[in-house]
């Protein structure tokens with residue numbers, strides 16, 4: 001990794017420990033505070049993928065991965081928020097010249113957006129928006145960041161629209177993870193003249209998320225494992241530190257090794273030529289890894305791990321939620337199988 | 349070898365399932381979980397309708413399974429008000445049984461069992477609370493307890509404390525004793541712990557004892573035998589934790605089966621079929637392990653190897669099943685009670701002996717069976 005990226009890693013790492021760690025509980029209970037959004041913006045994180053001329057940081061793939069990983073290691077909710085704003089909202093808006101100025105507002109933290117893709121995640125009743133006469137009307141379920149000011153949503157004509165008025169979020173769903181973001185159905189009744197069609201290629205957009213989602217997963221694993229290692233050095237049972245017991249030490253050492261390898265792989269493919277197969281491989285493995293490691297980290301903390309105050313259980317919930325929001329695992333395994341066999345595979 | 353339960357127990361299983369499906373509505377599950385409130389009314393109802401029957405252990409075991417299958421938070425709250433009662437049944441005096449045990453069994457009072465401390469959980473012998481004998485025969489208790497179920501709603505708790513220093517490092521488990529402590533006594537305070545990941549309808553608290561005077565008649569059994577009583581208790585309750593875990597795993601399996609019934613595209617895929625097959629196998633294996641351990645216990649011949657195997661395996665099956673079900677049902681599962689089952693499941697691997705502690709017990713007792721001391 002070059003100097004520039006190393007600096008970025010340490011700057012974001014410091015931001016995460018100074019600005020996120022102390023208010024983690026608040027983020028989980030009350031959502032991401034406005035002031036924090038401002039701070040994320042002033043650091044250039046909210047406009048990570050936006051071009052310079054629109055007030056963005058124009059990070060490359062490695063820089064963006066580092067950013068998400070470091071944020072996720074302290075607050076997976078904040079990392080997911082930054083990811084949603086960048087990988088979905090900003091990237092979609094960039095496709096439509098007339099609305100490019102909205103990017104400044106998003107990267108400036110003045111407004112937030114969301115992109116609806118739950119219907120792609122093997123979801124039975126996603127709800128639907130119908131385009132009837134001069135209106136877009138209907139309800140969408142399971143909208144993440146549903147308190148957004150700006151929505152990019154699919155309608156029944158197969159197109160995606162950007163809307164900024166004529167919607168309201170309904171009561172929240174049960175919230176497995178990423179509790180810093182609102183998660184609820186949203187009702188739409190928007191005049192078509194206020195809706196702007198976005199010329200999206202959804203498959204491409206989703207393919208571009210493999211790497212950032214891997215980065216969040218690796219960040220979750222890193223955050224959880226670091227806490228477990230620290231705890232195992234402090235906590236005693238049976239007159240010994242937890243780290244002294246083989247099953248615990250070996251489990252954490254193994255996880256540390258796997259994490260290091262995944263991290264290297266992430267850096268490698270983020271710097272190299274685009275390779276969808278490798279990105280998909282990394283995502284599928286790192287999502288499962290994040291879940292297993294955060295579960296191990298919780299277990300190492302014993303009863304304390306089960307309490308929110310210790311800031312450990314959220315990693316396990318968030319990792320589980322990421323394995324749902326990160327993609328439809330069946331579709332993706334089929335896709336990976338086909339890439340590996342170089343012909344249709346894994347479809348029965 | 350007969351793998352069937354008596355007809356009346358299977359009938360009871362059906363009755364409990366109906367009760368849970370009717371009373372544990374989506375609104376109630378969500379309300380008690382979100383607000384971290386103990387469901388007093390549900391506990392009362394479960395008692396009045398005869399859902400909880402402490403006099404027949406098989407009846408209790410299948411009831412726990414069925415309640416937790418629908419909602420572990422509300423389910424556990426429906427019977428955990430008697431937590432610790434086995435200690436009084438086995439080691440309490442007649443007076444203690446009359447004064448403290450019977451009102452709990454009648455559903456009038458709530459009790460708790462307080463062993464864990466901030467400094468020691470798995471390592472029971474590492475606790476620091478002390479009970480010091482006074483010239484008048486009473487004891488003075490000082491110390492604090494952590495994560496005590498029912499802590500802030502109990503009328504009394506059974507407390508483990510040191511009554512003398514350990515004779516040596518190897519014998520740290522000696523000189524510990526148990527006493528019944530009334531929560532209204534001077535010097536006793538409880539601080540409800542909020543923000544648990546799951547089983548949020550159950551009450552959990554930190555307890556502090558400051559110069560609490562305990563009359564001699566509240567000492568349970570013999571002085572110095574406390575550690576032994578606690579281990580005997582765990583040998584019983586671990587089977588009930590295994591039953592909770594089977595309930596959770598079965599509940600998660602139910603969710604996938606439900607989705608498979610409705611969505612033919614989903615169920616036509618072989619990887620989903622294998623997932624269901626694996627999960628059904630593991631749930632059944634956990635159930636068989638648990639029933640064998642239970643059968644021995646209920647015939648007064650408990651086997652700690654089988655008990656710990658059941659608890660360890662069933663708890664891991666619960667988290668495996670909840671994770672797997674969520675993974676394959678995706679958002680469909682994440683916005684239903686499956687996400688709660690997932691959050692609830694993790695405690696099974698921690699309380700009443702973490703998976704690691706169960707493995708230590710299995711090893712030691714298994715090797716003993718193999719003739720190795």
Ligand SMILES: Cc1cc2nc3c(=O)[nH]c(=O)nc-3n(C[C@H](O)[C@H](O)[C@H](O)COP(=O)(O)OP(=O)(O)OC[C@H]3O[C@@H](n4cnc5c(N)ncnc54)[C@H](O)[C@@H]3O)c2cc1C
Nearest residue numbers: 237245299302303463464469470495496497699700702704
């Ligand atoms: C919701 C809830 C309710 C509870 N209710 C009660 C209650 O009613 N009464 C009560 O007394 N307690 C209760 N507990 C406490 C529970 O039993 C303890 O949390 C549990 O025993 C673990 O202890 P600990 O949390 O101190 O973890 P520790 O003992 O500190 O253990 C931390 C980790 O180290 C591992 N470990 C410890 N020793 C070893 C070893 N030798 N080898 C390998 N690994 C090891 C453990 O398995 C665990 O993973 C409750 C806890 C919770 C969270």
